[in-house]
Amino acid sequence: MNENLRHALIRARLQPLDVATHLTVDPKTVTRWLAGRIPHPRHRLAVADLLHVDENDLWPDSIRQRRGLSNEIKAVYPHRWTVPADTWRSFFESASKEICILVYSGLFLAEDAGLLRILAERAAVGVRVRILLGDPESPHVAARGVEEGTGGDVMAARVENALTLYRPLQDVDGVEIRLHRTVLYNSIYRADDELLVNLHAYGTRAPEAPVIYVTQTERDSTATTYLDSFERVWRNAMTASKHT
Template identity: 30%
Template sequence: MNTALHVAMSRTGMTPATLAGKVGVDPKTVARWLGGRVPHPRHRSQVAQVLREDEDVIWSGLLKRGYDREIRAAWPTRSAVPRELWNDLIHRATSRIWCAGYTSYFLWTEVPGITPTLRNKAASGLDLRFLLGLKDSPVTHERERIEDAALSISTRIDITTAELTKIEPTPQVRHTDRHISLSVWIFDDEALVSTHLADQLGHASPTLHIRRRGPGGLFDQYANHVDHLWETAHAPAPAP
């Protein structure tokens, strides 16, 4: 019997039928998991997200002992990341949300009601930062040429900037072109990391979900990366 799975389901009020519906399997399959059968990796990730528990807690026999234990899930594209995960990470954050995507424009299409949510987070004193790209940088212009997208990078930066003006207190915003190929979004001690590929748009980027397990791991590396870029980035000129 998988006692940890049973406890996690009880804590969240899940029955085999309701959990089955959340992850798209038959209730009999969930019953087999409760009996000790180990699900496929995709279903393990989905169950962990639904139950808001770590995979290595629910299936301790699969425990990773190296730095790779900080990797909670992986997807071949950013668009494959469940919308519910973005929403959950943003809503659960209490100390910091650092958005270090070149535009982070997609957040306003993926997360319902994100503007009032961020407004409430900022008002609570949460450290809310947006590290955006540099519109006039040659790096940006070259990437726009490569992508050849109808909605240019510069336009997406403008849209995000306009949305951020609707938030009070105003989030901290800085600009750099040094993260054109790597986007990191940090929510307390968890992060989503996307590595951009060739001529593909951001939604086609492989993406990792990482949770901090201790000092010097993957999470700290990415968080330190964002912090360094922030310290060396350009603050926007004050409005006239």
């Protein structure tokens, strides 16, 4: 039963026969729409216009599919800097099993003392915390700095600063920090089955690039792609203590 359509008809004081007459369709067709069948796109638009509502209000699932969206996309932020600080903190605080961070420097997190405390607290209650930073000597780190317009030396210095700030976490049981030498196509932040993915774009600094909030709803999903990517980088990374 399409409850949205039924309630819209009640509010408009129309009967299924009225809709059928207006659209020149069989009344049984409208009955099937009320039972849950999704109309042809032109009929969806016509019904929405007749009832003075948005098409998305009547058939939200259909609209999401048509636009290529899925239930696993929880939010899209136009820039990383538009993600509220409280969102980052509540995101990591919600983890009960695992926290993963894949970045080059992640300096904006490392400089947040409150967030570092959250990571330590989650590890103390059994949450596995894994942090992947770029190797300051990696040519990919230098290249990213050049791409962003800040310079290779600046990016390497940012990583070194982050390592210094993250270092106290290395003494916390349950926290592992490694260095990677891979091209970073996206920065990945994980709290159990939820991810914040900072999409990277050539010539654009990470804070200016979009972030998508994804939740893993099934094994073969968008989130799985990023989770698998993190694991591949993790396997080939070296322990930070061997470098610092």
